[in-house]
Amino acid sequence: MSNKNKTMSDIRNTPGKGISTISVHAGEERFRYADSITTPIVQTSTYAFKDCAHIEGYTQRGHAHFEYGRYGNPTEKVAQDRMAIMCGAEDCVLFASGMSAITTTILALVRSQDHIIITDDAYKKTLEFCSSYLQRFGIDCTIVPFGDYDGLEAAIRPNTRFIFSESPTNPYLNIFDLEWLQDVAKRHNLMTLIDATFSTPYNQCPFDYGVDIVVHSATKYLAGHNDILAGVVLGRSELVEEIRALHKAIGGVIDPHCSYLLLRGMKTFALRMERQNKTAMQVARFLEEHEQINRVYYPGLESHPHHDIAKSQMSGFGGVVSFDIKGTLETAKRFLDALKLCYIAPSLGGVETLITHPGLVSYYGLTREERYELGITDTLIRLAVGIEEPEDIIADLKQALAITAK
């Protein structure tokens, strides 16, 4: 499925091969309803048949037609096809959220008595779903410390169905060695799933490493405007078809208007990624040199423990920079409260720069000891750059640090 040696237009009938062209045009008919330049929002829950012969043509002879909203929509179809082409996948299914994509995918792939392996440095709700909810259905889950490759291989059992990991991870931007994953999956005949939300198809193509299923929270970079929730699942046709079948029953579908906003967001995807990669690198370097900062976590920095793997399997390092501010929880709070441009908010990948304190937001409810065990310290801050001028973002951080130092 690798696209390295093929142009995108070889794969589908796309009017160009660059990612910017694909993100603007792919998946569309050249001329559409009323010759509109944009893809129309087909705001309907159901579709009419002209007569009974029309129904029979659809059901018995496979004529193209939409039947009912949960089974598909023309606006959604364009977004889905564009996403598949852009991500270098045979097929794609869209979901109402990233979590809907992840949970439906896992449920479609597992059977009772199966065992799955997930790395511990994963999205909190994904971990919760795998470790608590799946147990109810007799599915066993081993959570392996991220980076413990020997431990991961040792955890494989005869009934292991798949290995699930994120890369890069949140909030430390750890990078999973996908070459290792490919090798171990081949030797043990296992499926592999990667949540590639933080890397996006702009920076990484997990299919080049034989990954079976790639999921994204399109809420983040792919939609890119902090205005919708959406999820994406990509892979080989026969696997995606299994997931699509369950999706129709579980029903976490993306609606037509959201599909439109996703399409609209995707048009500037490549531009935004180029800017966000560059800005994050500048911000990371600024923070790394700042005396009030203990440590910066960004895979583009030589100081990141996985910089070499990141360099070999990614073409850019994304828009998230995590860092540890010198001081206490009070220092971190003072710094956040002094920011004027960056919004204090969870999420990432949108046009607005967002900053969050994982300990106060995502890991609220855990004791300090539990948080520290997960590496979520009082002084850890996660910055997700938007598309503002890098100089303005840096100036905001600088003035807030100056106030904090007083």
Ligand SMILES: *Cc1c(COP(=O)(O)O)cnc(C)c1O
């Ligand atoms: C946000 C996120 C999710 C969940 O996606 P939603 O769209 O919020 O449901 C899953 N994985 C990662 C890595 C994320 O960042």
